[in-house]
Amino acid sequence: MTVISTTPDPATGTLTLVAEFSAPPKDVWRLWADPRLLERWWGPPTYPATFREYEFTVGGEARYHMTxxxxxxxxxxxxxTALDEPRSLEFEDGFADQDGNPTASLPTSSTRVDFDEVPAGTRMTIVFRYDTAEELERVLAMGMAEGIQGSFGQMDALLAGA
Structure with missing residues (x-):
């Protein structure tokens, strides 16, 4: 399986996922940069994503839903908020209303994704950072850790060309 670890840390308000792929960083980056590929893995297998808007530039926004x-x-x-192809990207990630506008009643994370070249291919490390331990606990109670494991576990098949 791709996902090596999923580690919540209430002391820092973070959830960290580490995964490895037998593909170079540029190929893993493409799974984030292309919204049609992103739709095939962002969201657990039973909750596929549809990106209605996707501007993959610093300051750009994305609006999506999972069904x-x-x-x-x-x-x-x-x-x-930051793009350094193919090494890292950063974005705010949050819940939205039906029009795609941020919902203040649910937590938003500051998310950083790093793509490091390793002998086998790429190690991807994602850190979801919440403002408080309570916000982290809230998304964990909603099933986020299990959801991201399932989501990111779908990336191998895409990298293999399936």
Missing amino acids: GPDGSRSNGFWRL
């Missing part, structure tokens, strides 16, 4: 098995939709947004 559950029962047809229900969960909306989200990103605000891209």
Whole structure:
């Protein structure tokens, strides 16, 4: 399996995921940069994502929804704050209303993704940072750790060309 670890740290308000791929960083980067590829893995297998807007530039925004098995939709947004192709990207990630506008009642994370070349290919480290331990605990109670493991576990098949 791709995902090596998923580690919550309430003391720092972070959730860290580490995964390795047998592909170079530029190929893993492409899974983030291309919204049609992103749709094939962002969201757990039973909650696929649809990106309605996607501007992959610093200051750009994304609006998306995940559709559950029962047809229900969960909306989200990103605000891209840094891009260093193919080494890292940073964005705000949060919940949104049906129009894609941020929802203040649910936590937003500052997220950083690093792509490091390793002998086997790429090690990707993602840190979701919340303002408080309570916000982290809230998203963990909603199933975020399990959700991201399932989501990121779908990347191998895309890198293999499936």
